[in-house]
Each structure stands twice: as structure tokens, then as C-alpha cells.
Amino acid sequence: MSTYQDYQKQIAELQAKAEAARRTEVSEAKAKIQAIMNEYGLTVADISGSAKQTPKAPRKPVEVKYKDEATGDTWTGRGRAPKWLAGKDKDDYLIR
Incomplete structure (x- = not known):
């Protein structure tokens, strides 16, 4: 039977793994976005739409x-x- 401390240790390990997976996925997503932006010649202003909105x-x-x-x-x-x-x-x- 596991103890409370064992569960806390497992939770900490899983949170560390989840954060590492998130960092990896975010960096991959950024790379994909950058590649698409370069392919189509887009800028951040093009995506946000703030430059084209009329007041x-x-x-x-x-x-x-x-x-x-x-x-x-x-x-x-x-x-x-x-x-x-x-x-x-x-x-x-x-x-x-």
C-alpha cells in the first residue's frame, strides 16, 4: 500500500514530465508557425489584425x-x- 508521501512524489514526477512535454510541444508549435509565416511572408501584425482595423x-x-x-x-x-x-x-x- 502506498503512502501519502509516495503519492506526492509521483505527482511531482508527473508534473515535471508534463511540463517537459509542454515545453517540447510549444517549441514544435512555434517552429511550425514560424515556417508557415515565412512561407507566406506573414508578420505578427498580419496575424493579429491590429494594423488593419479602423478605429x-x-x-x-x-x-x-x-x-x-x-x-x-x-x-x-x-x-x-x-x-x-x-x-x-x-x-x-x-x-x-
Whole structure:
């Protein structure tokens, strides 16, 4: 019957073997990738696509549609209605 220490030793040995296998597989994968990149004349920028992406245009702010004249609170009409407008007629606060 094996002891706890025997199992820990086996675990350590297996982890070392797994790490060695991983290093070998990673180096082989890198070599394959490098060969393909050389064959097709690719660069890292070609693969990542970062050089070809166009930046998005900044969004312009949404105009305010509703305003409470008493407090100065405003709402664009998008999303959940604010608490100051709850139970009230929105048309009364519509900016014209």
C-alpha cells in the first residue's frame, strides 16, 4: 500500500514530465508557425489584425429630450425613466 508521501512524489514526477512535454510541444508549435509565416511572408501584425482595423468613430452625445425646470434634472429619453419622472406625464417635461 502506498503512502501519502509516495503519492506526492509521483505527482511531482508527473508534473515535471508534463511540463517537459509542454515545453517540447510549444517549441514544435512555434517552429511550425514560424515556417508557415515565412512561407507566406506573414508578420505578427498580419496575424493579429491590429494594423488593419479602423478605429470606430466616437459617438456623439444624445440630445436631452426631457427637463424638470424646477430642479434642472434632464433625461435623454433612452433607458429607464428617472425617478423624478415616475408617475408623471412625460409630455409635460418635453423640451420643445
